[in-house]
Amino acid sequence: MDPESLELLEDALRKTMLSTSGAELDAALAELGWADMLSDMSELAIPLVFRLLGETGSHASVLNDVVLLTAVREAGLTPALPYAGGGWVVWDYADASENSTLGGLPLRRVDEGGHLRLPDARRAVGWWLVGASRAMLALARQHALDRVQFGRPIAGFQAVRHRLAETLVAIEGAEATLSLPGDDNPDLTALLAKAAAGKAALTAAKHCQQVLGGIGFTAEHDLHHHVERVLVLDGLLGSSKELTQKAGAGLRARGSVPRLVDL
Amino acid sequence: MNVAEFRSNLRAWLDENDLTPPPGDHSLDAHHAQHSRVLRALYDAGWMRWGWPESAGGLGGPMILRAIVGEEVVGRGLDEPGPYSMLEVLTPTMIDYASPELAAEMVPRLLSGSETWCQGFSEPGSGSDLASLTTRAEQRGDSWVVNGQKVWTSFAQYATRCVLLTRTGGPDTPNHAAITAFFVDIDTPGVTVRPLRTMHGVDEFCEVYFDDVVVPADRMLGNPGDGWQLAMDLLPYERSTCFWQRIAYLYSRFDALVGEVRQLGQAADSHLGDAYLALHTLRCRSRATQHRLADGQKLGPDTSIDKVLLASAEQQLYDTARDLMPGVIELDDTAWRTEFLYSRAATIYGGTAEVQRNIIARRLLDLGKE
Ligand SMILES: Cc1cc2nc3c(=O)[nH]c(=O)nc-3n(C[C@H](O)[C@H](O)[C@H](O)COP(=O)(O)OP(=O)(O)OC[C@H]3O[C@@H](n4cnc5c(N)ncnc54)[C@H](O)[C@@H]3O)c2cc1C
Numbered sequence: 031m032d033p034e035s036l037e038l039l040e041d042a043l044r045k046t047m048l049s050t051s052g053a054e055l056d057a058a059l060a061e062l063g064w065a066d067m068l069s070d071m072s073e074l075a076i077p078l079v080f081r082l083l084g085e086t087g088s089h090a091s092v093l094n095d096v097v098l099l100t101a102v103r104e105a106g107l108t109p110a111l112p113y114a115g116g117g118w119v120v121w122d123y124a125d126a127s128e129n130s131t132l133g134g135l136p137l138r139r140v141d142e143g144g145h146l147r148l149p150d151a152r153r154a155v156g157w158w159l160v161g162a163s164r165a166m167l168a169l170a171r172q173h174a175l176d177r178v179q180f181g182r183p184i185a186g187f188q189a190v191r192h193r194l195a196e197t198l199v200a201i202e203g204a205e206a207t208l209s210l211p212g213d214d215n216p217d218l219t220a221l222l223a224k225a226a227a228g229k230a231a232l233t234a235a236k237h238c239q240q241v242l243g244g245i246g247f248t249a250e251h252d253l254h255h256h257v258e259r260v261l262v263l264d265g266l267l268g269s270s271k272e273l274t275q276k277a278g279a280g281l282r283a284r285g286s287v288p289r290l291v292d293l
Numbered sequence: 294m295n296v297a298e299f300r301s302n303l304r305a306w307l308d309e310n311d312l313t314p315p316p317g318d319h320s321l322d323a324h325h326a327q328h329s330r331v332l333r334a335l336y337d338a339g340w341m342r343w344g345w346p347e348s349a350g351g352l353g354g355p356m357i358l359r360a361i362v363g364e365e366v367v368g369r370g371l372d373e374p375g376p377y378s379m380l381e382v383l384t385p386t387m388i389d390y391a392s393p394e395l396a397a398e399m400v401p402r403l404l405s406g407s408e409t410w411c412q413g414f415s416e417p418g419s420g421s422d423l424a425s426l427t428t429r430a431e432q433r434g435d436s437w438v439v440n441g442q443k444v445w446t447s448f449a450q451y452a453t454r455c456v457l458l459t460r461t462g463g464p465d466t467p468n469h470a471a472i473t474a475f476f477v478d479i480d481t482p483g484v485t486v487r488p489l490r491t492m493h494g495v496d497e498f499c500e501v502y503f504d505d506v507v508v509p510a511d512r513m514l515g516n517p518g519d520g521w522q523l524a525m526d527l528l529p530y531e532r533s534t535c536f537w538q539r540i541a542y543l544y545s546r547f548d549a550l551v552g553e554v555r556q557l558g559q560a561a562d563s564h565l566g567d568a569y570l571a572l573h574t575l576r577c578r579s580r581a582t583q584h585r586l587a588d589g590q591k592l593g594p595d596t597s598i599d600k601v602l603l604a605s606a607e608q609q610l611y612d613t614a615r616d617l618m619p620g621v622i623e624l625d626d627t628a629w630r631t632e633f634l635y636s637r638a639a640t641i642y643g644g645t646a647e648v649q650r651n652i653i654a655r656r657l658l659d660l661g662k663e
Binding site: 171174175183185186187188191192194195196198199202203204206207209210222225226229271273274275276277278279281282284285286287289290291292293 | 296297300357360361364537544547548551552554555557558559561562563564565566567569570572573574575576577578580581583584598601602647649650651653654655657658660661662663
C-alpha cells in the first residue's frame, strides 16, 4: 500500500474509532474492510488498527479475529483468551450490565480455555498498549505546557521533564520490540514485545498521572480511561511480569541468550 | 554488498584465523597490544576497511558493515568494547572535518591499529557543560598555540594523536561559535599526559596538559568556530554503529551469566527475564537506528533514547549478576567485579543520564526551555 492510501486509511479508521466503540465499532470496521486487511496485509493492519484503538481509547473485538487467524480457525468464534494469574476471559457484549471489568472492556471471566498460539495476538495487544501510552503522553505533555505554577509552566521543571522523557524512552523501546521481524522465533519475539509494551504502558501511566496532578485523578479528565485500559490490557494474554519471568525460564532451560535477529 | 553474505564470510574468516587474546594477562597494556594485533589482522584482510569511504583508505560499502564487524570482534571477546569504540567515534570526525589529504593519510593508521587516538573534550571545569571549555588556542603566524587542561581523556597514555576542542573566540563570541577543533600530535613539546587511577582498576583515562603547544594551521579540523558542530556531529555515530558492538559484548556477558546461574532454578527467572527484556529492547532500538543510518537518514537527538536504553540495560545486567551471584563481586577477584564497577560509569560518559533526558525533553518532546 502506498503512503498516501495508508494515510487515508489511518484517517478513516481514526475518525471511526473516535465516534464509535464496542459492537458498533466492530460493524464499522467490517464495513471498512477489516477482514480483508487482516487476511491480505496483517503486517500493516495489526499495528495500525490496534495502535489506533489505544490512541483513541475505543475498543472492538478485533482481537478475536487475530487470535483465530493464527489458530487457523473459523472467523466469528469467541475464543477464550488467557489472562494474568492463569485465568481465562472472553469478549462478551451480551451482559454489559453485569460486566465488572475495569475501564469498560467487555471481558468476562470463564473457567477454561484451550491452548492457543498467540504471537500475532500478543503483538496486537502490544500495539494497543503503545497507542494508549502515546495518548497518555500527549495528554501529560499538553498539561505540562499549559499548567502554570510558581509563575511558569510546569514543563519548565526538570523533575516533570524527566518523567516525560522517561515515558518516551519506554514507549520508543517498546515500539522497537514490536517492529522487530520475528522470523527466527515468532513466539519469543512476540512474548518479549508484549512484555515490553505492558511495562512501557505501566511506566507511562505512572509518570503521566503524576504530571497531571489532581486533574488526572478525576473522572472528568480523559487520562483515567487510558490508565484503566492499560491495566487491563497488561494482564490480557499474560502480564508483563509473567511474560518476563517466562522468558527468564527459557534462558535458563536453554543455557544461552537468543539474539532473535541479525542486523 | 549483501549483508548476510558479508557476515557469514567474516565469521568463516574469524573461525579460521584465531585472534583470541593470549590468556592470563588482563592489564591495560595487554588490552592495548591485543587491540593493535586484532586491528592489524583485520585491516590487512580488508574487514576493517569496509563501510569507510575509499577517499580515506576504506573499501566503501554501507556503514552497516562496520557494525557487523564490530559485533563479531567485540562479541567474540577479541577486542574490548572501549578501545574498539574509539574508531567509530573518531574516524567519522576525521572524514567529515579534516582536509581530504590529512584524512587519507591518518585514517588508515587508526583503522589498522598502528596508532591510537584520543578525544580531548572534557575539562576539569567543563563536563556536561562542554561549551564552557577554557583550553585556549591562539593564532601565531601559520600556527596555533594551545594552553589548558583536559581530563578523563581515555587511552591518552597510548595515543599518538588527540582530537582536541579549544576555545578560539573572544568573550563576545557566543559559546557555540567560539570553539575550534584540532588534530594534535601527542608528542608535540608541551603536551603532558598523566594517567588517573579508576575505581575498577583499569586505568583507562588521563589528564592531559597543554603548555604552549604549537599546532600547525593545517591540523585544524574544519574552520575556526566549527568545533561545537563537530562535537554534535560525532554523537550520532557514537550512539549508533558504535553501540552495536557494545550490545554484542553485553549479550556475550549475559550468556556467561546465564551459564553461571542455571543451577539456581526458578528463583532466577524474573531476574534473568528482566535483564533480557532490557537488553532485547536496547538491541531492537539500536537495530532500527542502524537501519535508519543505512537508509541515509540523519541521526540526531533521537539517539539520546538509545543512550538511555544502553546505560540502563548495562547497569541492570550487572546488578542482576550481583543479585544472582551473591558475594562474587565483593569477595572474589574476577572479571565480574571489574565489569560491575565499570558499568557504574555508563550513566556518566558520553553525556550523563540526566543530560540525555534534558535533550529528550527539549528536542524530542519540545517542552521548551527549563
Ligand atoms: C569512564 C569514562 C571515560 C571518559 N572518557 C572521556 C574521553 O575519552 N574524552 C572526554 O572528553 N571525556 C571523557 N569522559 C568524560 C565524560 O564525558 C564526563 O564525565 C561527562 O560529560 C560528565 O561530566 P562531569 O564528569 O564533569 O560531570 P558533571 O557535568 O559535573 O555532572 C555531575 C552530575 O550533575 C548532573 N548534571 C550536570 N548538569 C546537569 C543539568 N543541566 N541537568 C541535570 N543534571 C545535571 C550530571 O548528570 C551528573 O549527575 C569520560 C568519563 C568516564 C566516566
